[in-house]
Amino acid sequence: MLEHLIPVLAGTLGAATPLIFAGLGELVAERTGVINLGVEGMMLIGAIAGFAAAADSGGGALAGLPAGAVAGMLAALVFAVLSLSMAANQAACGLALTIFGVGLSAFIGQHYVSFSLPGLQPLDIPGLVDIPVLGRILFHQDPVTYLGLITFAIVWWVLRKTRLGLVLKAVGEAPDAAHAIGYPVIAIRYGATLFGGAMAGIAGAYLSTVYTPLWVQNMVAGRGWIAIALVVFATWNPTRLLLGAWLFGGVTILQFHAQGLGIALPVQFLAALPYLATVVVLVLISRDKRLLQLNLPASLGKPWMP
């Protein structure tokens, strides 16, 4: 049993990585009051930009991840101009961004259908990797997975311990008050939205250049939407988001190890599990209206103009 469980748990961390990046980005944006439903689109744009950069430059994931971040940010900029500067409906703009991202990535992706990339070798953390069992699970991962955990730590620290974090949260809770004491509400929301775009772009590029290093149309496969659901599940708390991402990573990876673990269910059922789990988790968290109201950034989704 244990020899089957180690790859499952190790794989869970990798499968959780795109959810951690995309989820953290969306969490920060939502903390400032911006709900961007375009995560799926930004991830797809990041995925194809990252793949194209990696394939065309020959630089692999090292070229792909920054390219994904920039592309995700550009996509978020379009959303920001419409929904922040022009005060258009955020839900509709995010949906438009996703539809646009699906189309754009498929369009550009046609040139890359038969390409494949080398991917990234796992990076062993010296010393720690030799710990029995745990070492192979935690310290034998690709570098981006470590980077995801570092990003989590930074976001947690900024939101919890710094003045910047306070300002971000103030803008989300009470934009009028933040404006009155002189903070540039729109500029701060732009910053958070672009950060969200960069994170989603990295998440997408991770999928296309590291996780499964080849281009498949619509390869993000709903992970962007799951990331949005995770932010709700986490009640806008980064630590709970991390736990949620691991939980979903585990559910995602299950289908590849079902046979080894002795689970005899149709493959489609296992593939549908993460989506089913998302619904269940949303229901569990949303049924407690008070819990949600208490944590929901007060200005979430409401256009604001000075």
Add this chain to the structure above:
Amino acid sequence: MPLLEPRPTPSARMRLLSPLIAITLTLAVGSLLFLALGKNPVEAFTVFFVQPLSSGNGWSELMVKAGPLILIAQGLAIGFRARIYNIGAEGQLIVGALAGGGVAIALDGVDAWWVLPLMVVAGAIGGALWGAVPALLKTRFNAEETLTTLMLTYIASFTLSYMVNGPWRDPEGMNFPQSIMFGDPALFSPWFEGMRVNAAILIAAVASVAFWIFTSRSFLAYQLTVGGLAPAAARYAGFSAQRTVWVSLVLSGLTAGIAGVGEVAGPVGQLNLNISPGYGFAAIIVAYLGRLNAVGIVLAGLLMALLYLGGEAAQVALQLPAAITGLFQGMLLFFLLGADVFVDYRLKPRPKPAYA
């Protein structure tokens, strides 16, 4: 210094102009895209928008594609008016197709006139039930319908994949993931020799008239709209928010389910993994482009159908990837949302210099 200021009252003229502006901008950016790809824009637009309509078969194909788009968008528009964002019509279409297709497979060999109507009813029920799930989750557990409807779409497509790979796979289908081809009693028969247009377009037409009457005449539709525009006013007037959710999601699921039967009993003729080229998502754009108005949706549906046809033609004539249709759809929705800002806002006149 903000460039925009709110209008005293929303501009009705801008509401009607906005889709035209969005279409114009999409065409303009499209021309630049064609130029960048080394194609002559005039030739490209001829291929895209003129050639498909230069033959009888082209018009027939336009109807085949416009039918499901219009039907689904009419249902969605009811919910969108009430600010209930069902973005999972694609899943409701799939479940409708599964229900209708299941009837066709179970009754294979039965030669009776009622097979097809039974399929339509089954599809309507299937789609409505798939829409009722997020309605239940929203009213009972407060779960966001945007996320649940979309997650249910993925679950529906895996269910479809399971059925055509497993219980309903055609035993003589060389292991392809597809069901048997439906018999004639389970198919809408084409109106003209060699063309695919069939009576399914009539369902979309009847639905359009019904929705026009519903939205312009019924008290229930009025309640839904008030609930969307001014939730507090609706509560004060005693309109039920729960009923709004149920009506919106079940109705849009129902129309999407019927559209699904229209596909499997029409152009597709069986259950397989390609029963919809994203109609459920494109219908969202159709609903907004048509201003959530029954007549507008018919026009927008025809335009979107033309975009699909143009994409197919461009693939053949210009060697452009068919995904260009999706790109145009996304651009169109972006420009529409941008232009819509000017319904409620206008450009601020630049302040006059203060010197005398």
